Amino acid sequence: KQEVTQIPAALSVPEGENLVLNCSFTDSAIYNLQWFRQDPGKGLTSLLLIQSSQREQTSGRLNASLDKSSGRSTLYIAASQPGDSATYLCAWMDSSYKLIFGSGTRLLVRP
């Protein structure tokens, strides 16, 4: 069964901290891997997309890495802000173009 595991399930940090969210997946034959954020009652916002041939992607204070051999991806958030509070979802796309989502990490950044 294709699975995505995200650790930790929840995280509370003071403003300004750097933090790492972890994602592991069971199938190395991924098409791409994506990180999303979901705010309460809203849809998903795409943060970063890493193609299978890439190792990392960066956008502002966000950096995502991909290691297919170990089946892992990490999302690094630098200098966290209260506005970063949300649920962060990792999803990998298989060869039939299905996105398989993890259960998410709920992040709270305290002022």
Place this chain on the structure above:
Amino acid sequence: GAGVSQSPSNKVTEKGKDVELRCDPISGHTALYWYRQSLGQGLEFLIYFQGNSAPDKSGLPSDRFSAERTGGSVSTLTIQRTQQEDSAVYLCASSLGGPGETQYFGPGTRLLVL
């Protein structure tokens, strides 16, 4: 520019009734996707369209679920004879080109089956 829109935003229906959910993708986006997010569960892929064609319908939970897309634009997800377990948030997304590109999500339709 306008993002992905979905209607209705909320739908309450009685068990056994049919419901139709609508998705308007971003103009010019060729690929469109439907997902379901049930309470306490993760996001579940349902179906994707490339143009008007759905190459893989195996993600639909049962034969009560169907989806279509016309004119390479609007898509409808229909659930017949709704059951309580169908209660969930149904999310639609679109991407400009193929499915490997960034997907832009709509706000979702919150369905409650009583």
